[in-house]
Amino acid sequence: MTDLLAPQSSPTQERRLVTEIPGxxxxxxxxxxxxxxxxxxxxxxxxxxxxxxxxxxxxxxxxxxxxLGAGIAVVNVGNAAPRVVAAVQEQVASFTHTCFMVTPYEGYVAVCEELARVTPGDHEKRSALFNSGSEAVENAVKIARVATNRSAVIVFDHAYHGRTNLTMALTAKNMPYKNGFGPFAPEVYRVPMSYPFRDADGFSGAEAAARAIRQIETQVGAANVAAVLVEPIQGEGGFVVPAPGFLPAVAEWCSRAGAVFIADEVQTGFCRTGDWFASEHEGVVPDLITLAKGMAGGLPLAAVTGRAELMDAVHTGGLGGTYGGNPLACAAALASIETMRELxxxxxxxxxxxxxxxxxxxxxxxxxxxxxxxxxxxxxxxxxxxxxxxxxxxxxxxxxxxxxxxxxxxxxxxxxxxxxxxxxxxxxxxxxxxxxxxxxxxxxxxxxx
Incomplete structure (x- = not known):
């Protein structure tokens, strides 16, 4: 175990019960x-x-x-990771906030540069930083709608995308996430997911994708679809891993239909699945990717990263938020990414x-x-x-x-x-x-x- 893994202040790495739980x-x-x-x-x-x-x-x-929870896939680098602690301590002594939209700072730009490097694809990319996964997903939908001049958003059975009004509409499960909180945002359409354990017909990935695409084309219309939003491995829905071929087929359909393929990697991102991002497992390159959780070692930071022409389609001032890309969180993200690489x-x-x-x-x-x-x-x-x-x-x-x-x-x-x-x-x-x-x-x- 290296010093990077276990700083001197780290708790002893043992299970120890001295009282009943809870004490x-x-x-x-x-x-x-x-x-x-x-x-x-x-x-x-x-x-x-x-x-x-x-x-x-x-x-x-x-x-x-x-x-075995890691704050729901947040502290991938561990709690109080040494690089993260040092980076945040240095930043907090300099300044805690200016609002990037008022007077910018290098840390925000450096995080966006890192995201361009580590996310799938070698195309030109842009990023915008936010506070939570829900914010990232909501802004990805905004970007897709502006870029395509369309309104319909396709999501999948068992999906979880957040707790804001729009992301509740995108989320499948009623209780506890949606119950009593409606009405929800319109122009959201749900189609079947590839769920190998529960697909009674034993669909292959390609067959499950064809089933979903057929429903999109008949019930929504390809020309109306701004975006298809999918978790490469579903999180709250039960860690559903789609059958091989499902994601590539959906992404290829998006390309043909002129829709934006958005990968929600809020839970799967930053080395969690054995790749930097779960989309990489089958070589899928999303148009937009939403990020949060494991990004900043426990500090609240989220991002949308994607093709430059999509990200730049939004009018100036259309993206942002007072705390988005907070300097402390940016320092933590840079240190987390470096830790992921080094270890x-x-x-x-x-x-x-x-x-x-x-x-x-x-x-x-x-x-x-x-x-x-x-x-x-x-x-x-x-x-x-x-x-x-x-x-x-x-x-x-x-x-x-x-x-x-x-x-x-x-x-x-x-x-x-x-x-x-x-x-x-x-x-x-x-x-x-x-x-x-x-x-x-x-x-x-x-x-x-």
Whole structure:
């Protein structure tokens, strides 16, 4: 383990339980939370974090938990990564904000230069920086509509794209993301996704793409489509990996139809899937790509990067925001990208997958409730069903997650039906910690099945 992976201030890399989960101090803080924080803000695991780094989070009661969530794929370089800490400390001592639209600064430009280098394709690119994945997606739609002078946006079953009004319309799942919050933005049309585990017809990627395209052409009309928006691997929808050939076929159709192909890589980006971006796995080059989460080591930063002629089609002043491309976040992003390069975190993600997949397949052989194992790199999921069927089992999923939490392992759930366990460890997690977390998962299945 190098100094870059484990700074001296990093917590000891171990699972350690000194109280029940949650402990007394966390319970006290949860009581304060209930008295002051909106009940509309959820909590997966009610422990309050005091420190974090590498592959662990340490709570206020002194418990050290193995982190298989990474803040929902945000701290790919780890919490408090040394380069990120140093860069942010240096920047915060200089200035924290001017608003790039008022008086610009080099960090914003440097981030856009890096995005032009690392995103797929060798065409001329431009970027605009924002604060969150939802903002990036919403602005990508704005850009596509201006550039094409069309209005229709195509999205897919099981998609998740955000919580703003427009991105709620783009998101598929009603509860908890959309329920009661309508009416939603118009001119959004949903078509079937390639979902190999649930495609009863056993569609290939090309066949699933043809099914979606046929629906677009008959129900929307190709000439009306501004953009097709897709996650190369769906996130909140359950880590759905489309069958090979699906994404290239959809991208090729967009090119023929004059529509903008937008890859939402908010969750899949920045080495998470074993490539810098998940689109690269099949050589797909998006017209626009939306980015956030793993981009800046935990600081809020997002981007739309894309073909220069599309990005420059928007009138001056049409893109922006007071905090977009904040100088602290830009410093963190530059340091994060450098850390990813130096430590080959794309390779680390592949190694994580190589460790996890055989263990999970062995688990599946013992527990027929595991209907599917899927993912790529360090973005892995298991879908739980009633044995011998594809009927979702969200209750079992919740029980397994709860057992893992009680034993000091942070896991997340997902999926349209709430029956998917998803694993997103920091890409700097040590192999011993990862193996121990899988031991806990194994014990959880034994305990609740």
């Amino acid at each position: 007394p101090r966390s319970r006290e803080l949860m009581a304060r939370r209930s008295a002051t924080v909106s009940a509309g803000v959820g909590t997966t695991l009610p422990v309050f974090v005091e420190r974090a780094g590498g592959g662990v989070v340490v709570d206020v009661d002194g418990n050290s938990l193995i982190d 080959d975190l794309a390779g680390a993600a592949r190694a994580i997958g190589d460790t996890m997949l055989p263990r999970l397949r062995a688990l599946q052989a013992r527990f027929p409730t595991i209907g599917d194992i899927r993912g790529r790199g360090a973005m892995i999921a298991i879908e739980l069903v009633k044995p011998g069927t594809t009927e979702p089992d969200p209750a079992l999923t919740a029980a397994v997650a709860s057992h893992c939490h009680a034993q000091g392992v942070v896991v997340l759930t997902a999926g349209t039906f709430g029956n998917v366990l998803r694993f997103l460890p920091p890409l700097v997690i040590g192999p011993d910690l990862l193996s121990e977390a899988l031991d806990v998962l194994d014990a959880a299945f034994a305990a609740v099945s």
